[in-house]
Amino acid sequence: MTTPRLEIRNISRIFEGRRVVDDVSLSVLPGQVTCLLGPSGCGKSTTLRIIAGVDMQDAGEIHIDGRLVCDTLYRVPPERRSVGLMFQDFALFPHLTVAQNVAFGLSGSKLAKRTRVEELLHRVDLVRHIDDYPHQLSGGEQQRVALARALAPRPKIMLMDEPFSGLDNRLRDEIRDETLGVLKDEGAAVLLVTHEPDEAMRMADEIALMRAGRIVQQGAPYNVYNAPVDRDAAAFFSDINVIRGKVQNFLTDTPFGRFLTPAMPDGSEVDIIIRPQHVKIDLDRNGRGPHPTPEDGVPARAVVERARFMGAESLVEFRMDHDGSVLKATVPAVFLPRSGTPMWLMIRRDRCFVFPASGQERRG
Structure with a gap:
């Protein structure tokens, strides 16, 4: 050695x-x-x-x-x-x-x-x-x-x-x-x-x-x-999106479907973290979005708040229908949808991190 x-x-x-x-x-x-x-x-x-x-x-x-x-x-x-x-x-x-x-x-x-x-x-x-x-x-x-x-x-x-x-x-x-x-x-x-x-x-x-x-x-x-x-x-390493939920029977309900959270105590709040580059975007089809998948969960509807071209990628901010929160997504190259455009978002399950909600300590 x-x-x-x-x-x-x-x-x-x-x-x-x-x-x-x-x-x-x-x-x-x-x-x-x-x-x-x-x-x-x-x-x-x-x-x-x-x-x-x-x-x-x-x-x-x-x-x-x-x-x-x-x-x-x-x-x-x-x-x-x-x-x-x-x-x-x-x-x-x-x-x-x-x-x-x-x-x-x-x-x-x-x-x-x-x-x-x-x-x-x-x-x-x-x-x-x-x-x-x-x-x-x-x-x-x-x-x-x-x-x-x-x-x-x-x-x-x-x-x-x-x-x-x-x-x-x-x-x-x-x-x-x-x-x-x-x-x-x-x-x-x-x-x-x-x-x-x-x-x-x-x-x-x-x-x-x-x-x-x-x-x-x-x-x-x-x-x-x-x-x-x-x-x-x-x-510390990048922008993050935070989705907060409450654990019940080792599951946490979110607008993107249920997340398995077996390490968290029942009744505790958790923060589900996803980086903007791992948010997937799909078009709105007369009020309908893509079908749920095991990898990406349930799609959630949002409206474009604003979009900016950053050089190698575009940054798009969305206002979520379910609670008015803002989620950010980055997309390679030029993608600049107009403000007010409805779209559907999905988040890759294998790219999410689950932690005790900010201000709470993990127990057990």
Whole structure:
């Protein structure tokens, strides 16, 4: 079994009586990219600072390659942890050239340092700027210099705190993909902090979803997206539709037919969650809709509230006949029915999630 390159065990950090980081554990293998994903203020950056050694935990341990580097009594200094850092602010030295920035912190002969600098600048396609200064570079180029500088000492672990947030969307995707390729080639264990689900899905081998100081779900992007642990986890990755119902005899009645809800107590309310891309749409045929099916349940009638073209897809909002609630559906390409158009909606049973209603806790 491969020893984790980075392992943190039961880390907690308390500020002014509040647990900013609360019993967090995770591990990252060599060459693996793990994204610590969550909303602003959930403790992601504090966790990163503790791993880097610039902040101290109140409980827990940090191990690198199976060796203890920090607990509440013992502490290896940050500069001896073989950890690279990248932040939103590239923090390049304005008075140093690109080559000098990348070489900063390197030891060894002048030739060895120059060789390493040129190797990395070739990898990030910036060797032509080797003698330029940071102010002569674009934002994307500065980001790549910062990456090269962080990788120059060959760190075992790369910690990245929202490093792409300062770039425009189109450039961000390009730089992220380039960065991921370089990091994979170097074999570093990468822990990336972000509040953007798309970034985590694009870059991560594993996602650790964080909320209020705790990791609430961890796994491969596919699993975290398709098997959320609760309503909030589902909503963090995309828009959701919520259909509320009450459980009776392990069944919940909805406008889309009955749902089997065997894990919920009788009389409890549940939220049935469906993402907009899994709502199916059919035409109204003189007040009639399609026939019910086991896969899609019973169709429910709705009226188009509004429709918007979003580029790769169209977003249509419907006002449901049965209670006036609004459901959203996304459709590939151009689909822009007029407001007031009656249609029939169905929801794929295999794409629904059932959770205790918001505000209720699961019992039993």
